[in-house]
Amino acid sequence: MHIVYPAVVSALLFSIGVYGVLARRNTILVLMSVELMLNAVNINLVAFDMWLADVLHSGQVLTLFIIVIAAAEVGLGLAIVLALFRNRQSVDLDRLRALAEPADPATTADGDNGAGGDNGARADDHQPAGLDTVTSPQLTARGNGASDQGDGVGRPGHPARRGGNA
């Protein structure tokens, strides 16, 4: 068997996975594309294990490990997706733009303007117009335990809210 064949199949599969990760909007589809990329690696591992005639079968063992890790990854990924869905009512990647700078430069200029209450809520405030922002404050508060819990709590800069609560 020429090694080129599995290698080329693997390369094509990997590229298709790249395309899926970059182009798909639904987070679950992105997860599927990641699986495609993992499988492309697996083909490579198996083919080269065979080509090298490894006595220890490192390639195939590693393939097994990867399959296991992929299963764990899918499980965790889906849990994150579900948490995301609970918080945002959406799993569309291009609506999750909390990383972006707010559109209005004036709001960035005064930095910690006391709006530091909840990162998620703040990001929603600055979402581009035309997108559906259905997040209710209640849901956001409840979601503190989930994906953006690291941001929402334990971050100094919003004493006003705490003082108000106290």
Place this chain on the structure above:
Amino acid sequence: MTEAAPFLPPTTQEVVFLLLGAVAVGSALLVVTTKQLVHAALWLVLCFGALAGGYLVLTAEFVAWVQVLIYVGAVVVLLLFGIMLTRAPIGRSADLDSGNRVVAAVVALATAAVLVTVVIDGFRTAYAPLKPGEGAAGELGASVFSTWVLPFEALSVLLLAALIGAIVLSRTDIRGAPPSAGEAGGDPAPAEGPGGP
């Protein structure tokens, strides 16, 4: 690692592998282009199945069965659950692709071009004779439980961690830890003293 053997005519195994590879690549393409979420999952099943066939041709039988069991059996089912739980539309939906499609296509094509070029350039002459029984369960089992036993155990811990993590993430009644007292004391806003009412 053996050299030699001309490309043409291909052997029977090669033809079978190429056909399976074509099925896998084709169904993978469908996975990333289809307009229906559920169909994507189903095409993924086909892709994984074809790949399992490919592993069989490459004499890695145990990997092939594990592929069928875990990927086709577990992962895809998990994904289908995910689709269901996120209340995704079952029928055709027009907006499965983001606006990033063109950039993604360019990057993916470039990736494919670079990888294929490099692979063909590097392994043009590589040839491996296929010996049945190399990847049988017994062989692999001996290897895993002798040489690779430590990583294997570590993987089991990893799986446990993933399990717990998934549970914590999924449950809504587990709250995040409240801000610690030390942090509140070091709050740099003396006007809002912690005394309260």
Place this chain on the structure above:
Amino acid sequence: MSTTSSPFPLLIVALPFLAAFAGLLLSRWPRTRRPQPGAAEAKGQEAGHQHRGGNRRAAWIAVLPTAVSAALALWLAAAQGFAFFAERAVDPVGADYGEIVTGTVPITLTLQADALSGVLGVLVTLVALAVQVYSVGYLHDDRRYPSYSAFISLFTSAMLLVVYSGDLLVLYVGWEVMGLCSYLLIGHWWEDRSNSRAAVKAFLVTRLGDVGFLFGIFVLGISADSFRIADVLAKVPEMSTATLVTATMLLLAGVAGKSAQVPLHTWLPDAMAGPTPISALIHAATMVAAGIFIVARLFPAFLGARPTLDVLAVMAALGMLGAALAALAQDDLKRVLAYSTISQLSYMAGGLAAGSDHAAIFHLLTHGAFKALLFLCAGAVIHHVGSNLMSQMGGLRRELPVTFAATTIGFAALMGLPPASGFFSKDSLLLAMDGAVSGAALTDAAALLLYASALATVVVTGAYSARAWLRTFFGPGRTIALPEPQPGTAHVVDTREAPPTMLIPIVLLAVPALLLGFAGGLHLDVGVATISVVLALLGSGVVYAFWRGDPVADPARILGPFRVPCERAFYVDSVYAALFVRPILALSRLVVSTDDRVVDGAVRGSGRTARGLSGVLRLAQNGNVQLYVSGVLAGVLLIVVGAVMFA
């Protein structure tokens, strides 16, 4: 020429200088709290008292040193026996106070009094004293009287420095300080925009001349290798004609600026916006005479530069007749006197051009006396009427008998009627010009023009003097109840005659205005004297005839169609505005807009460009993770391609 050591010149200069500083520093000390605006009504009485207290102290601070200076100057001149009038040279009196080493030509700090300086010092200090005393009454309620009197002191000091300085650059210091004081005092009532504009105009125009003056000093000083006036004059015979012409022409620019001669005369009429005593002191008697004084001081240098004398003659000829005609058409009494000052200064300049510095300085002295007298009288009239305009005056001879008598003396001197002082000095000037026609100092054309112009000016002088005199003191009274005067005009007082502080200087000045002419020795040329008196009487007679025809109407109507050009001073201001002011304003507006649009625009534009470019970059930071990953992968691909191809 040996110098007799004497501290008097220094004392005379330093006393008003110290008075200026004392007046500025001490008059409001201890500092009285100014009442709040809301409580002004309640405390108005008290505040007035405080003002008056400060003003009284400032008045003493101002008057006393000036009086001492005047006494010293008088003594100094008397010790020299008023040598100027006897036309004999005396050894200068004064002292050296060291030398400033400059690297090239040193500056000597010399103060000295020779015959010329001695009499001029007397004139300056006496007029300054009169003006200081007069101002006490004229500005007795003015809030800024302390600074005003201090500036007069400073001015007096500067003028005395010019008069007594033995070094050209020291003289220049006094020259410039005078310009500064003139600016400050013209703008005394700066609340009125036109006053501050007049002050700026005077400052700028004289400064324009001063640039030439400074460079003239440089040329003289460098070529003589000394700035000492005595050394410079001693070196004059060795200098080339070209050097002398250059130097004197440049000096002439300063003279024209300071003495308000023809090209640069426009500031003087506007300077009448200042308080009337200032007009008397600075803009009639002393500062404007400084230019004439400088020419007389450096007269040997001017005699060596005949083209300069020709230019001076033409300037004088144009200035005297033009200014006299302008004076004939003015309605503002002070502007009449201002144009008359320009005209008389041109007389002096003409006398200098004709080669007689003695006659010119003699006229300067008499003019200083009678023009100061006229201005102080005008101040009294304006004080009484509350307006500068002659159309609102009339019939004042019964209400202001003392002022009337003094003004009559002043106008008689101005017209050159015997026995007033102006008659003698003008006679000697005309004699000098007459001599210049046949003499060799001037080219024939310039000499003829000068003499003809001088004679014509005698006629016009008689005419405008008679007009101002008649319209102010005769005819029906036109005084009407005036509203509260604006700042910039005088205060209305209820007394029939001006207060004694104003009357005493007037009476005292009337004496030299009447009699100073006899000091110069009675060397009359009967022919010239007869001609000038007849001409002056002719001019005033014509005006009198017109005035008798209709006492209410303005006799200036004899000018007919020329009246408007004369009133506008032949549109010189408009021409200057069109030629210089507007182009410069346009240019400066261009500069401003260039600064605003181009320079600031570049700065703002670079900021905007940076923001715009960063906006382009921000497009990539849209928060879409997939785009970020695309970028990362594309980068990795590039690295891989590079590694594969170049490794």
